[in-house]
Every structure is written in C-alpha cells, then in structure tokens.
Amino acid sequence: MSYSRDALISLLQRHDIGPTHQRLEIAQVLFSRGEHLAAEQILALVNEHRAETSKATVYNTLNLFRDRGLIREVIVDPKRVFYDPNTQPHHHLYNVDSGEITDIPADDLVVSGLPELPPDMVTTGVDIIVRMRARQP
Amino acid sequence: MSYSRDALISLLQRHDIGPTHQRLEIAQVLFSRGEHLAAEQILALVNEHRAETSKATVYNTLNLFRDRGLIREVIVDPKRVFYDPNTQPHHHLYNVDSGEITDIPADDLVVSGLPELPPDMVTTGVDIIVRMRARQP
DNA sequence: TGGCGAATTAGACAAAGTCCAGGTATTAAC
DNA sequence: GTTAATACCTGGACTTTGTCTAATTCGCCA
Ligand SMILES: [Mn+2]
Ligand SMILES: [Mn+2]
Ligand SMILES: [Zn+2]
Ligand SMILES: [Zn+2]
Numbered sequence: 001m002s003y004s005r006d007a008l009i010s011l012l013q014r015h016d017i018g019p020t021h022q023r024l025e026i027a028q029v030l031f032s033r034g035e036h037l038a039a040e041q042i043l044a045l046v047n048e049h050r051a052e053t054s055k056a057t058v059y060n061t062l063n064l065f066r067d068r069g070l071i072r073e074v075i076v077d078p079k080r081v082f083y084d085p086n087t088q089p090h091h092h093l094y095n096v097d098s099g100e101i102t103d104i105p106a107d108d109l110v111v112s113g114l115p116e117l118p119p120d121m122v123t124t125g126v127d128i129i130v131r132m133r134a135r136q137p
Numbered sequence: 138m139s140y141s142r143d144a145l146i147s148l149l150q151r152h153d154i155g156p157t158h159q160r161l162e163i164a165q166v167l168f169s170r171g172e173h174l175a176a177e178q179i180l181a182l183v184n185e186h187r188a189e190t191s192k193a194t195v196y197n198t199l200n201l202f203r204d205r206g207l208i209r210e211v212i213v214d215p216k217r218v219f220y221d222p223n224t225q226p227h228h229h230l231y232n233v234d235s236g237e238i239t240d241i242p243a244d245d246l247v248v249s250g251l252p253e254l255p256p257d258m259v260t261t262g263v264d265i266i267v268r269m270r271a272r273q274p
Numbered sequence: 275t276g277g278c279g280a281a282t283t284a285g286a287c288a289a290a291g292t293c294c295a296g297g298t299a300t301t302a303a304c
Numbered sequence: 305g306t307t308a309a310t311a312c313c314t315g316g317a318c319t320t321t322g323t324c325t326a327a328t329t330c331g332c333c334a
Contacts, residue, residue: 018280020281020330020331038321056284073215075213075266077212078210078217080321080322095258108250109249109250110249111247111248111265113245113247117267120272123268124233124269126265127264127265128265130260131262132254132261133259135258155312159312160312176291190313191315192291192315193291193293194312197292197312200292216290218290276333277332278331278333280332282327282328283325284325285325286326288323292320293318296314296315297312297315299313301308301310302308
C-alpha cells in the first residue's frame, strides 16, 4: 500500500502527533512498506536519497509512535527491536537464519488454557513467535 | 531444588561439556535457583562470596550451555537475554513493570490454527509470551 | 519581524555482548 | 619432577543498539 502525504498527516493527527517532515518520512517508510523494520534500517531508508533526518530523531519518533499506539514493537531478536506498523492482534513467524519476520493472522489461531492472571494485573498482549530455520540438507 | 556437585558434573558431562570450576558455579546458580536470569545477574550471583569468574567466561559459558541444549534463551526484554534452565516446552508470563518472568506449563495449553511452514523449513520452537502489568489504580 | 514553544540534531554517553591475545590449569608423556 | 600439548579463563579493548543533553532550528502567530 502507498500512502499519500495527506493520508499520513491525518494518520499522525488522529494519534495526536504533530506531522513534521521527519515524522512523515519515517511514517512513510513504515506504512508504505508494511514490513517489520529495525531503527537503523529505517534511518537508512529515510536517508536513502538525501539526508532527511538523524539517528536521535528516528529513535525519538519510533518511541513516540509506539507510545501513541501508532506502531508496536516486535521482540524476537536480542540484538534489535523491530517496529511493526500493524497494531491489530496478530503473531509472528521468525526465520532465524535470515532474520525475516512475517505475520501470522490472529483470526484462524486459537490459544486455550492460558492461566488466569493475578486480579490486580492486566494483559498488555499475547505474543506468539514461531521460530523456524532451514532443514539440514 | 539443590544440586550436588556430582549431579552437576554428570549433567554437564551428559551434554559433552567439560566440568570446570567456573562452569559448575554457573550451572549451580542456574539450576539450583531455577529462575530466569540475565548474564549480569548470573555473574553477580556467582561472585557473591568470592571472585570466581569473569564476564567473558559467563558469556562464553552461557552460549556454550545454550548450544549444547542445557539451557535456553528467553527473548522478552529488548535490553537483555534471560537464560532458562528449563528446556522442556513451556511458555512465559512477563511482568513488564518488574521484569519478572514466570513459567506457563505447556501441558494445559493448546494452540491450534498455526500456519504450515514452507516445506524446507523446520520449527525450532513456538514461544508464547503473555505480557502483563499492574492495572491502573 | 520577532518571539516562543516544539522539534531536531551532533555527539557524548551507557549497557549488553563479543573478541583477542596472553596467562593459567589439567593431563599425559617422558 | 619436568615438559609439552591442549583446553580453558580473563582483562580489557571493541562493537552495537539505544539514550541523553545542550545547542540550534523550525513553525507559527502576534
Ligand atoms: Mn526521500
Ligand atoms: Mn542490546
Ligand atoms: Zn507483524
Ligand atoms: Zn521458563
């Protein structure tokens, strides 16, 4: 999917995020690609043609987007956080050889038998990660 | 559970790991506590009374134990890897406020509807992480 | 045009983890 | 006992990911 500049502006505004140039560039990379990207990849993609932003702004912006519920983090690789433009409930298939992450829709997936939480606790998410690698040839 | 020195030695030997002093100390911390610990916590616990080992050896040893299937990694916190002495299939409840990790037995838990993998791929594990936090008071 | 709060930035800093080269332990042979 | 081979350990330099700070710049509006 390709997002127009106006669509991105109203997306940010709906999340109470001022639509600055840098934030729009970062949002464009995340939402037009629809992939799971790490901060350094996002920095490289945004700056691919001309220098548009800095490392500090990329990290600040990703944390802001995450706090405002525009994106979410995917914790599968101890070396870096991946950012996911899809905040709908879904799960992940992780190729440990290539580092590639693909989505598993939550629809056709049922988990039963999860324990009850302590009464003063609330779930912030259930993440299922299926790790796979190439079969030994 | 408390492990005798002899029990630890044969545990390491069954995994083709030479039972050196440092490795036994590290194994003792992991297996006698049965908790999910990060490398720096393990280093501090092993050296609690007298200096027994170094940072490099703790990291080397944890990687060796993991490669030999004696322990496994738990990836829930982007800041550090936790090491789990329980390699049986099971899942994790993660308190995002305190950082505490507790086990969810795999027995009473059923997941259905997982997608098929590409034919040349094999699963190396299915990890379910339930993240929870204190309800807003 | 000037002023003000919000945003951006370079670069210093921090923390987790890896790497390397030299030192130490263990064992085996002599 | 000494020597030698090998495995193991270690201090400290290094790398990577991410955060912080102080200074600058931007965007807006009076
Ligand atoms: Mn561009
Ligand atoms: Mn890290
Ligand atoms: Zn996803
Ligand atoms: Zn566990």
